[in-house]
Amino acid sequence: MQKIEVLNNIAHEHLRVNPRFAVELNDDVASTFTYVTEFSDVQKEYPILCRKTPDTEEYQAIVFFGFEKKENLFLTDSKPGKQRNLGWNADYVPAVMARGPFSIGIHREIVNGVEKSNPMVHIDVNHPKAICEDGQNLFLENGGNSPYLNHIAKTLEIINDGIPLTKLMFDAFNKHQLLESVVLDIEFQNQDKLKISGFETVNVGKLSCLNGEDLEELNRSGFLQAAYFIAASMSNIRKLIDLKNRKLLAGDN
Template identity: 60%
Template sequence: MQKIESLNNITHENLAVNPEFSAELGDNAVSTVTFITEFSEVQKEYPILCRKDPETGEYQAVVLFGFQKDENLFLVEADPSSQKYVGWRAEYIPAAVARGPFSIGVQGDADGSSEAPKPVVHIDMAHPKASCDRGRALFLENGGHSPYLNYITNVLDTINEGMHLTKHMFNTLNKYELIEPVNLDIEFIDKSKLTINQFETINTEKLSQLSGEALAELNKSGFLQAAYYMATSMSNIRKLIDWKNRNLSASGNAN
């Protein structure tokens, strides 16, 4: 059960958070959501697809980490001496994962006079990465934010700013019918087969045939580049297949 608290330098003065990544720490998800505000980094390492949220019916961008439940091929044995993010083999981690136990909440003035709620950082004290005796400190001795908390704040800003913009992006892409279902038929080295058909991707043929007016609209909003990021990121599927095959070979499951 979650235990959400508003983060502050008094209650959480001595709180430290484990910044590493592992299955034991809850990072063994096969996918997560991503946002247009990080597409330029995400597309370098992960395949970006999209699907409709079953609860809201709205499109969301998704990155794949593996091919089956609880399989995250980016998780590796922790080596602090050589890894930018300990336990994770990539130069960038999607914000929805990087945030760990933190989230953005809203808080108004105590007298109710504030016209707009203020975003505040929340922390789930029941999260396995929340700890008081080891990890990265959140606050300096003078009460200021530590470098790690500044990093987390930037991660949360990426999510907060990206949620609305990503929704607007999908509305525009749908306006020009640029999203289509994708079917991926994969055979691994052990002869096992997998079909991925629950996602959608960019129709590059339609994208290339857009009118000048449509291209101008997409380019001005930044959605044209985002569409190409999504399309080109699909090449990262091959990397995941290679990693999966190596794991199968190492475990002796390959023929």
């Protein structure tokens, strides 16, 4: 069961967090959310697909790590010295995964009769990565933030800033009707077949047909580049298939 607490250098002075990625640390997920604030890094490694949630009808950007439930093809047991991210075989780990047991919570207070909302770092002290004796310190001896905690703060900022910006991005995409349905028909080397549907991607043809004013509007907002990032990321489907085929050939089911 989760136990969420506001992070502070008194109650959590001696708390250590495991920075590794592994199945036993709850990193065995096939997909998660991603945000426009990290698209430039995500699109180099992973496919980004878009979907509309059935309950809210709002769009989400989804980054894929595998093809079936609890399959993360980027988890690795390779020697740590060869990895930029311990246990994860890629140069960039999407923010939702990289944050580990941390999250942003909103602290509300009344100042001069006006309610103010301040984002604060929270931690799930019951998370597997927070139950650790030889992990990363969160605070320095003088009470300041450790380099690891500063890294986590930047990661949480990517998410916190990305949530509203990603919504605006999809509003812009829908305004210009840039999204189209995509169906992925995949066959692996062992002849297993898989069809992935219910997702959308950017139609580059429609994007290239926009007039100058619309293109300028998208460019000023940064969403023109984001659209091309989504489109370019689809080439990483091939990368995922190759990773899956290697797993199948190795007999790792």
